Amino acid sequence: METRELRYFVAVAEEANVGRAADRLGIAQPPLSRAIARLERRLGATLFDRTPRGMDLTDAGLTLLREGRVALAAMEAAERRTRRTAQTPGESRIVLTAKPGSAGEVMVKLLDAYAAEPDAVDVEVVFSPPRHQALMLRDGRADVALLHRPFDDLSGFDVETLLVEDQVVIVPAGHPASQRTSMTEAEARSISDLPCPRWPEIDGSYPDGPGPEMRDLTQMVQLVRLGRTAIVLPESVQAYVRDGVAVVSLVDAPRVTTVLAWPPHSTSVGVAGLARTAARL
Amino acid sequence: METRELRYFVAVAEEANVGRAADRLGIAQPPLSRAIARLERRLGATLFDRTPRGMDLTDAGLTLLREGRVALAAMEAAERRTRRTAQTPGESRIVLTAKPGSAGEVMVKLLDAYAAEPDAVDVEVVFSPPRHQALMLRDGRADVALLHRPFDDLSGFDVETLLVEDQVVIVPAGHPASQRTSMTEAEARSISDLPCPRWPEIDGSYPDGPGPEMRDLTQMVQLVRLGRTAIVLPESVQAYVRDGVAVVSLVDAPRVTTVLAWPPHSTSVGVAGLARTAARL
DNA sequence: AGCAGTCATACCGAAAAGGTATGGCAACGG
């Protein structure tokens, strides 16, 4: 199976429509139809059910979509890391990706401690949208990432735990709920006049729902102050909030673990050094 | 980067010689030379240093070899698992791979317990050479494997621990060392007239050394009886030895953990059921 | 019934892959 065929397949699977997929790929529709048919012939598997409204994935197609995305990410990672090795002889820089504002405190401590090491290399910090950190690690855009259990998918990475913390709910200062000293997660999510905000999906779209669309922490604090939402977050975000909001602890919410993660088999001395520093914190 | 190009690159990297790699790939040498040159141009990286004796990998080439093997295994896995999904509707069978004789006891217990489950599917057990289990899991030839820490590379897999055991050394019954009740691993490996056996590498070749080439457990027991070798192994192999050998415990050898491992994101109900059964043992 | 949308097929030109023949270059041995 060639990389191109697999990219074509993924495009068709995601669009559920050959014509739109062809547009996205920048080719005409007929060659794409043929490529899919040939791929099916070579695999000996029907990947799509053809309907009058488009293409429906079969079970085999679902398998290829799931496994194929992993394979494509691995191909991209191989390519990217090779380019970078060629361009930066001696490895003078590594890329760390994190969610903006996530565990800011621990990240500063980690980077400061690492920079003090004798053999430290430059660490370029790249902020990326929520949940994109693992993707960037998988496809080689980043060498190391700050991930959060249980939200991120840590499977396949080596990790070092940096911080374990409870979650809290942030409510408007004057709201009746602000009088409580603690509540359950279910209670926090069902305060009738304070709907939960909607976080973006991996593809950048927002799910349907009553809450506001959440983009960053600054905006979040404003929305809470305005009495538009209540938001469940790890307690370390208290560093970002000031007046106008109240913090109520949650009794049953899962703990959030912040970890430093990197691909197994990483040969980077920078990543190894950062991991060693993390283990000492 | 296309799959074909990457396969060509890996062949040349492994052979360190374009002509031999071309033979192995079943194509002529000039197209392969051109393919490598084009890949280097497209990556913007020099992958090989050309010497009068062949091709030497550069740092960038080493990166591509390491990452590229992972990517190729992922591509193969995607292809294989898609074929299998198409061929076995309803998933009536999963493939488990293990080293022959490894933790025989615990494997029997696991399979018996799983077979007693109400929704159990058939488990095909495929024995493969030592260290091949993880490869088979990575490229989709197996759905689940019995691996051994610290010998196998578990990175990237989900695991369930089945058994933790000490290691022992097996020596000929009449040998002076058989009088000891315990020794250190270093002592066991340096008994002058009993050299350690040589296990095959991943590629099936044997390293150089004085000891005999080890193929399977039956042969091993014979070799120990004949006074040709002493061998360090997990204690569960005592089930396979009878007369003519003595077992001496080791005080400092690392413990061996037998785990059930499977790829993350596995959607197989068979694998999930087996993992659940393993967790209960 | 006509129309809008879908995917498939037919046919053609362009690009890429593969084969054979051959050239250049360095190391090695007489």
Next chain:
DNA sequence: CCGTTGCCATACCTTTTCGGTATGACTGCT
């Protein structure tokens, strides 16, 4: 020191594949 031997690269040709345009077949909707 010169021929031989192994290398890899280049030149040139053939075959395959890839992509584009035009068009057909089929379904659901108005």
